Amino acid sequence: MGRYARYVIVSGYVMILLGRSRGTEDVDFIIEELPREKFLKMCGEAERHGFEFLNPEDCDGLYEMLREKLGIRLARKGEIIPNAEIKFPKDEFHREALENRLLAELNGRAIYISPIELQIAYKLYLGTDKDLEDAFFLYELFKEKINRRALDEYARRLGVKIKF
Known part of the structure; x- marks a missing residue:
């Protein structure tokens, strides 16, 4: 492709x-x-x-x-x-x-x-149990490397809250 x-x-x-x-x-x-x-x-x-x-x-x-x-x-x-x-x-x-x-x-x-930050915020936006588990998994895996400003901005634009 x-x-x-x-x-x-x-x-x-x-x-x-x-x-x-x-x-x-x-x-x-x-x-x-x-x-x-x-x-x-x-x-x-x-x-x-x-x-x-x-x-x-x-x-x-x-x-x-x-x-x-x-x-x-x-x-x-x-x-x-x-x-x-x-x-x-x-x-x-x-x-x-x-x-x-x-x-x-x-x-x-x-x-x-x-991008990981977009992936996390989008998974929270989708909101199924599996998606929420995916978001938490990604956050835990990359928490030391995540661009928090980008994550917060994606979350704001998608209308979701980051609770971790």
Whole structure:
């Protein structure tokens, strides 16, 4: 994907990458908005490399879904789980995650994840038990390195309180 678009991984998979033991069925990607032609090339290459889109649309239809701020799902051919949910940025927080992404390494490969401060505040905003546990996990893991001003600003903008 990185050959065709800037991307950032957000949400639950970030927790797993950072060591939290929890389940997830998908990896959430935010990708920069692409011209149709570039997306069609990416779509075709994914299919040639043994992946398939779980949505019933063809590549043109998938592109329209992305433009309508809907997610599309991609998995290895013949499998459903795990899968990647791919979206264009739908709000300012998605755009900021993409713009301020952090470089991480997984099995010798570079990947990009959401800024930790944004991840914590967004998890608090989502508010499910799992999301709150994720936020606390991240805070505890990075409390010595967190930019508290950035965390407080994200929390203010999302209308959440940081209680730790």
